[in-house]
Amino acid sequence: MGGAVLALILISGPTATGKTELGICLAQKLDSVIINGDSRQVYQELDIGTAKPTPSQRAQVPHYLTNWVAPTELITVAQYQSAAQRLIDQFQGQGKIPLLVGGSGLYLQAVVQGLRIPPVAPQPKLRQQLSTYSQLERYHFLQQIDPPSARKIHPHDAVRTLRALEVYYVMGRSLSQLQGQNIPNYPVLYLYLDSDQLTLRISQRTQKMIDQGLVAETQLLQAKYGADLPLLKTLGYQEISDYLRGNCTLIQAQEAIIQHTRQLAKRQRTWFRGQSGLVSINSDRPDLITYSWDKVQAFLTAIRY
Numbered sequence: 001m002g003g004a005v006l007a008l009i010l011i012s013g014p015t016a017t018g019k020t021e022l023g024i025c026l027a028q029k030l031d032s033v034i035i036n037g038d039s040r041q042v043y044q045e046l047d048i049g050t051a052k053p054t055p056s057q058r059a060q061v062p063h064y065l066t067n068w069v070a071p072t073e074l075i076t077v078a079q080y081q082s083a084a085q086r087l088i089d090q091f092q093g094q095g096k097i098p099l100l101v102g103g104s105g106l107y108l109q110a111v112v113q114g115l116r117i118p119p120v121a122p123q124p125k126l127r128q129q130l131s132t133y134s135q136l137e138r139y140h141f142l143q144q145i146d147p148p149s150a151r152k153i154h155p156h157d158a159v160r161t162l163r164a165l166e167v168y169y170v171m172g173r174s175l176s177q178l179q180g181q182n183i184p185n186y187p188v189l190y191l192y193l194d195s196d197q198l199t200l201r202i203s204q205r206t207q208k209m210i211d212q213g214l215v216a217e218t219q220l221l222q223a224k225y226g227a228d229l230p231l232l233k234t235l236g237y238q239e240i241s242d243y244l245r246g247n248c249t250l251i252q253a254q255e256a257i258i259q260h261t262r263q264l265a266k267r268q269r270t271w272f273r274g275q276s277g278l279v280s281i282n283s284d285r286p287d288l289i290t291y292s293w294d295k296v297q298a299f300l301t302a303i304r305y
Contacts, residue, residue, distance in 0.1 A: 037102025
């Protein structure tokens with residue numbers, strides 16, 4: 001494809017739009033690598049509930065920042081940003097064009113827009129105090145002190161809610177006030193996947209998760225790390241945990257996952273559509289791979305000349 005260029009390809013969009021599959025196909029064509037851009041897929045052992053690429057998928061193309069840390073560790077956006085940028089620099093130095101694939105807007109934004117992240121270390125004592133409140137109460141606190149950050153965080157996302165509160169109590173200013181930008185000096189192709197059949201896709205994927213063993217995965221995580229593991233309070237695991245506590249039937253838990261995933265997708269759509277420079281692609285189109293590859297080739301031609 002000609003001489004090497006410094007560039008990055010981002011594949012983003014709402015959950016269940018086929019980002020993983022498209023990323024693998026394009027990475028194979030580019031003889032490149034995939035850097036995970038999903039905030040939960042960085043954690044080991046959270047496989048089914050996060051729709052993590054399967055071992056066979058990861059064997060097709062090298063994946064990085066997937067299965068990165070143990071579920072008991074807290075990865076901040078700043079840590080992710082630093083690790084992702086090191087990998088981008090490394091592979092660009094090897095003449096590759098890495099692909100950043102995921103739907104976690106803040107993680108992606110931290111890389112492609114160079115967000116300046118507040119250097120706040122985890123605060124165990126503060127976290128212990130905040131753990132006496134429910135996730136709903138913590139999220140309400142966040143809505144009061146930092147509305148912009150609250151709008152970017154799902155109400156059930158205990159990990160990011162705690163982090164935003166942590167930054168506020170340590171720094172005395174909200175996360176949104178402290179964040180600035182330091183734009184990377186290489187061009188980025190922003191591919192945005194969406195689907196007219198997203199509701200159906202979400203229902204089908206949720207059923208697939210149940211069939212693949214989401215209940216057993218949740219039980220295993222509870223047995224190994226305790227039911228209070230913050231990641232078990234995130235989408236998918238929270239609803240199955242409610243079922244395991246006898247608070248609902250499995251069908252009701254599944255319906256709740258679908259409902260909450262649809263709400264997440266709506267928030268993701270709103271966030272991504274507020275970004276500039278996106279190349280929107282309907283993931284339902286039959287020529288998805290060819291069409292997307294044409295966009296990649298046009299991008300590479302444009303930045304070379």
